[in-house]
Amino acid sequence: MSEHISHIEYVANVRSRIGEIARAMIGGELSFLEGARKLVDLRHAAGISDEDVDFRVFVVIESDTDDLPLGEIRNFWLQSALSNLNTEIDDAESWARTIGFSACESLVRRFDSGIG
Structure with a gap:
């Protein structure tokens, strides 16, 4: 079944995932470069406007x-x-x-949601 x-x-699940990714980025558990890619990928599934x-x-x-090899x-x-x-990746991470x-x-x- x-x-x-x-x-x-x-x-709601996608939006919660967005919050988790952002929290991981702030906490240093996920790079800002990789996190940005994940967030951009989830944007439309979460019903977020292009103007957000x-x-x-x-x-x-x-x-x-997008040309930098990550992950x-x-x-x-x-x-x-x-x-x-x-060096370029480190500089880009700092900028991001x-x-x-x-x-x-x-x-x-x-x-x-603060859960997880």
């Missing part, structure tokens, strides 16, 4: 850093190539944290 959830429940001020920050971060994809890169990019921190705080206030 499969369990189905309503669209309203689905959106908080999400526009993460769209900018994702757009400006699992790094396993497919040569170590020498990654070494050459480490600077411009994204207050937007993360706002997303936590808006969507984090």
